[in-house]
Amino acid sequence: MEIQLSNQKVLVTGGAGFIGSNLCEALLEKNNTVVCLDNFATGRKENLAAIVNNPNFTLITGDIRNLQDCLLATKGVDFVLHQAALGSVPRSIKDPITSNEVNVSGFLNMLVASRDNKVKRFVFAASSSTYGDSESLPKVEDVIGKPLSPYAVTKYVNELYADVFSKTYGLETIGLRYFNVFGRKQDPNGAYAAVIPKFVSQLMNLEAPTVNGDGNYSRDFTYIDNVIQANLLSLVADKTAVNTIYNVAYGDRNTLNDLLGYLKEFLAEFNPKIKDIEVIYGPNRLGDIPHSHASVDKAKELLKYDPQFSLQKGLKEAVEWYWKNL
Template sequence: MRVTVTGGAGFIGSNLARAAVADPQIDQVTVLDDLSTGLLTNLDGTDVTFIEGSLLDPRALDEAVAGRDAVVHLGALGSVPRSLDDPVRSHQVNATGTLLLLEACRRHRVGHVIVASSSSVYGSNPALPKSELAWTRPMSPYAASKLAAEAYTLAHQTSYGLPVLVFRFFNVYGPRQRPDHAYAAVIPRFVHAALSGDPVVVHGDGTQSRDFTYVGTVCDVLLEAIRRRVHHAQPVNLAFGAPASLLQILEELEDQLGHRVPRRFEPGRVGDVAHSLADDRLLRELFPAIDPVGRRAGLQATIRWMADSPRTLAQLR
């Protein structure tokens, strides 16, 4: 089986590429990435075919998907704050880029396409847990762009018979997640600050909760979906209904590190939702064999990787 991973030099993509290379059912792994946020070093020592190119370049897309059996589309401009700074760019990459990729897959008769969406599409819907059948109301340009991407993906399945699977990711964390840019996610920022002895910056009062999911579990689900060519008529939450508040994450970090982590509270950010919790019934129905990595083990692996990584401490201070 020949598989392409867009955004494969990024956090989730590089973890997936490494896992795919080790999978005996996958013969070839191709990565497409423009390196705007990903790092080529994430793929060091990994036997992949690397194509440096943009989702907005049809020639790069043709090269990346021609002759492939499956495509996992993880390439995107993440971050709510980034989309607030430049909503047009977020739309171009996340919505238009997805449409162009789907068209390339259709031209080259790719047999299976998996697309990453986001729990942010639920937005201002207060219902918990978040069901895939619940109404969506994006609160940021990023969320709106991901909702557009998943709508185009499902429309291609209905209109053209392209087998697709849309996952709504919920706050994925783990090794290779960068803490060193303005739009870094919460767990890598917390872990990096704690290891560096710096105060952790908490936006809001810290009681906001997220359904954190370890990247290894996400890769297990994605690989199982590739192997079995799982497709579905609606989006699927990729989280396991195990939320934690930001203050709880800090307490767990303190417990594992064995010392107090100083914190500095700042105003909440525009576009952030208060609570996020997945209804995981459909996920477990489609992937009953998946055993998710617990938060304690996931945080241990994240701390260990960040402490051992030469990029994340001395070089980033």
């Protein structure tokens, strides 16, 4: 899909992270000027290696918890893609205060800075965790439950703040509820690594991956290129599509057992021994939602979102990237 977006100045917060760095690259490819704001708490310098010397790219090392850093980064900017956050449900359960400081206070700083510097549109990473204990499937944007973790609380508060800023100050906002994003540059290391890169790394090292529960929890796994498309479309969408929330997913669901089956199959093309690795099953994880499956009808209608990558298609690309880069 060709999205007409060029000659704009775009701030990507958390631009050294997995999703943020991919967004920076996509924007630069379309001849935009990109500012990246990151404190490198979870972002990595190597994610920016391909673009750090691009004359249209500026890196600001700063923290969204500092309003002055936010004001500096938003100066002269047309659009904000706000990706900076402390992810991970387990991390938020272990340390809810820091998650709140970054995800709520930092988010509010970014809204204030965007308002004060007259940013045209503020697009932010929301989360499927907002659906909480709602059991209805597929997940539709206006039917949510109660949050099941401090992280989910922070991401819901973001949506509330964005709504208030659009109504009170006229700041155009769009929230994108990401569903289990995966793909190139997603870090397999660390205590809070996402499940796909973690499984890939373990299988490549011929280690048995550990699944929380019996492997029948299901997710709407979403490849990074679908997420990039949704963000870029949010910047060019007309005014009828703003000041609301959208699911960003493929619109399908697969169990963790399905996922591991695909990973073993695709990785076995590089090393046949991977096919025979046994999976270890452990207890369910606190705060986890059993099943996640998004309706993407609203995004398709209003943003013209057209996700191109199914789980299998995305995994094939991701596995190839990890095999070359890990």
